[in-house]
Amino acid sequence: MTLFAVDIGGTKIAAGRVTEQGDLDGPVLTTTTPATQGPEAVLDAVAALVRQLDDRGVTAAGVSSAGVIDSSTGTVLGSTTSISGWAGTPLSHHLSQAIGCPVFALGDGHAFALGEAVYGAARSATSLLVLAVGTGVGGSYVRDRKTLTGSHWAGGHFGHLAVPQAEGLLCDCGKVGHLEAIGSGPGMLRWYYRHGGDPRLLDARELFTTADADVTAAHAIDMGAAAVGTAAGGLVNAFDPDVVVIAGGLSQAGPRWEQPLRASFTRTLIPALSGTPLIISETDAWLVLRGAAFYAQTRKDIA
Numbered sequence: 438m439t440l441f442a443v444d445i446g447g448t449k450i451a452a453g454r455v456t457e458q459g460d461l462d463g464p465v466l467t468t469t470t471p472a473t474q475g476p477e478a479v480l481d482a483v484a485a486l487v488r489q490l491d492d493r494g495v496t497a498a499g500v501s502s503a504g505v506i507d508s509s510t511g512t513v514l515g516s517t518t519s520i521s522g523w524a525g526t527p528l529s530h531h532l533s534q535a536i537g538c539p540v541f542a543l544g545d546g547h548a549f550a551l552g553e554a555v556y557g558a559a560r561s562a563t564s565l566l567v568l569a570v571g572t573g574v575g576g577s578y579v580r581d582r583k584t585l586t587g588s589h590w591a592g593g594h595f596g597h598l599a600v601p602q603a604e605g606l607l608c609d610c611g612k613v614g615h616l617e618a619i620g621s622g623p624g625m626l627r628w629y630y631r632h633g634g635d636p637r638l639l640d641a642r643e644l645f646t647t648a649d650a651d652v653t654a655a656h657a658i659d660m661g662a663a664a665v666g667t668a669a670g671g672l673v674n675a676f677d678p679d680v681v682v683i684a685g686g687l688s689q690a691g692p693r694w695e696q697p698l699r700a701s702f703t704r705t706l707i708p709a710l711s712g713t714p715l716i717i718s719e720t721d722a723w724l725v726l727r728g729a730a731f732y733a734q735t736r737k738d739i740a
């Protein structure tokens with residue numbers, strides 16, 4: 438048995454074949470998301486990409502998508518700023534007709550966390566918290582290979598936890614004081630500008646290359662990392678998972694980010710949970726596809 442797996446992001450769509458064991462089978466194809474051209478154009482781009490894959494032996498497709506996804510109907514509930522008009526799109530219905538197999542859709546944070554839980558560094562754990570930190574902050578609590586989706590399919594919006602480091606800072610969601618406003622790459626960069634940083638720096642990555650010589654850049658990284666650590670510690674106090682996995686683009690940034698994160702994580706934990714391990718994800722860019730395929734496999738078995 439083989440599955441198609443698709444990830445629909447605000448800038449990029451990726452698709453590949455995944456075996457029942459969770460291994461990629463053949464190439465992963467990518468294309469640019471026509472994010473400003475409306476949902477029809479995005480769905481057409483997905484179908485065109487999937488049609489380039491070998492469909493032999495494929496029994497279902499797992500689709501991970503940006504936005505809030507109602508997995509019971511495969512419909513996009515909440516819009517995302519990254520794809521215009523995405524809310525209300527009947528994702529699974531439309532794609533199953535276009536590619537000719539059952540489609541099971543879920544939010545990208547949930548797909549990624551499932552990939553970590555089933556195939557990642559913490560795969561032996563029964564329960565885990567996954568925080569993905571990059572251009573945004575998301576994740577999920579996963580127990581027994583099921584993500585906590587919540588009553589409105591929006592569970593896991595860890596980027597919108599209130600943290601003290603973000604006090605007074607405006608988040609992309611329109612509220613004030615959320616983790617993403619300081620803990621994400623763009624959040625750290627905005628903090629850097631606000632505190633007199635060099636406006637020629639255009640990317641959070643450049644904060645790290647300049648931090649040895651630029652005390653404001655170093656401070657921005659400390660603030661962002663500490664905010665993630667505070668949030669992770671608070672989540673552990675609330676959920677008591679076996680392990681915390683920090684993933685996403687920033688997780689590979691090295692000790693300058695990891696050290697203040699771990700320090701604030703440890704400071705936040707209650708004594709009973711002080712031994713909870715926090716691990717940095719092994720680099721695997723396609724865990725989101727493998728998680729989506731795993732989800733489709735479990736849903737297909739129930740259906």
Ligand SMILES: [Zn+2]
Binds near residue numbers: 597617
């Ligand atoms: Zn927010």
